[in-house]
Amino acid sequence: MTVRNQRKMAGIPRGVISRLPVYYRYLSGLSQAQEKISSAELGKALSMTAAQIRSDLSYFGSFGLHGYGYRVDQLKQAIAEILGLDRTYQLVLVGAGNLGRALATYRNFRHRGFIIGAIFDNDPQIIGQELAGVQVQSIDNLEDYLRTNACDIAVICTPREASQAICDRLVGAGVKAIWNFSPIHLQVPDDVIVEHIHLTDSLLQLSFQLRQRSR
């Protein structure tokens, strides 16, 4: 990425940033043989207008060639850099219930450079089991582990009641980014980043829309 682009990034609207993973995912799914793509094609595939695509991508410099479209490899590479995908991330997962297990074994994460280095649980039945090559440890080991191992992102998959306490322990041990799957709003200091996946909220958006339709 050029210095100019780095400087420009500060002013990128959140909406544009939220769409970058969508572009990245779509471009990654294209055949290796496809060298270029037009804003019209991208728009059609992603249910957006060609103008919106061009507007979004214009924030990141000029990948587009008039009358040609975008070079797939260049565009993908540039978005990957912006998203921070030019490195790997060490993850720690807390809570090896059904959802935790599903995440631990989800191949897409490792493929993108997100490596689960350790998994913790408090259930003696689960501790010692192996998930995707990682042995589940007792939650009692959490602070010890974090003292001696890097952790870029902690994934919280614990039941609601335990989540805030686990979050506090992670933050206390120096974790600065949390991916939260538990159905509560975690309280964290300002310098900690939290990204929530609230499954039920998403389902409620569906029920809301179904209700609107049935009127």
Next chain:
Amino acid sequence: MTVRNQRKMAGIPRGVISRLPVYYRYLSGLSQAQEKISSAELGKALSMTAAQIRSDLSYFGSFGLHGYGYRVDQLKQAIAEILGLDRTYQLVLVGAGNLGRALATYRNFRHRGFIIGAIFDNDPQIIGQELAGVQVQSIDNLEDYLRTNACDIAVICTPREASQAICDRLVGAGVKAIWNFSPIHLQVPDDVIVEHIHLTDSLLQLSFQLRQRSR
């Protein structure tokens, strides 16, 4: 809900609607004993300003009493009605891999009225297994099942390659709402609602923010 409120709903900003599940989830987690809550308390718990809370909730009529706050039960009930939670929904789940299993056994959904009536897969090893009391059926039965059973929402947890074809079959069989966990952007007719959970996109938002911090 009053007729006046119903009419007003058409003009509610999407941002407000997206926050209703957040309010609902938080209110549902409060002790039964708590009768009222102020916009300041709600704001503190949800990292919003009291003014934003009051502004959001003002769209749905006057639940607030000056100098008193909101009555928890009334507010929760009103939001539940708006979100369409005053009924149950029949779900069909396609793809009983790790993520599908986690969803099938996630108690919160049933608790909110989302009932998984059938689960389909194409793997002979998985067909016939029981998940949360539901026996996994062959995907070959999908259309037969949908001819004779209600399905308000179909959940797609299949691998990327299969998702669009499964989506087409569901839509062809009359399904009007899809909850998509597969990492592709599904193409559907205008009258079909799709809500996506793209796990990797959320993780990329984290890596993006970590990258911004490290500058």
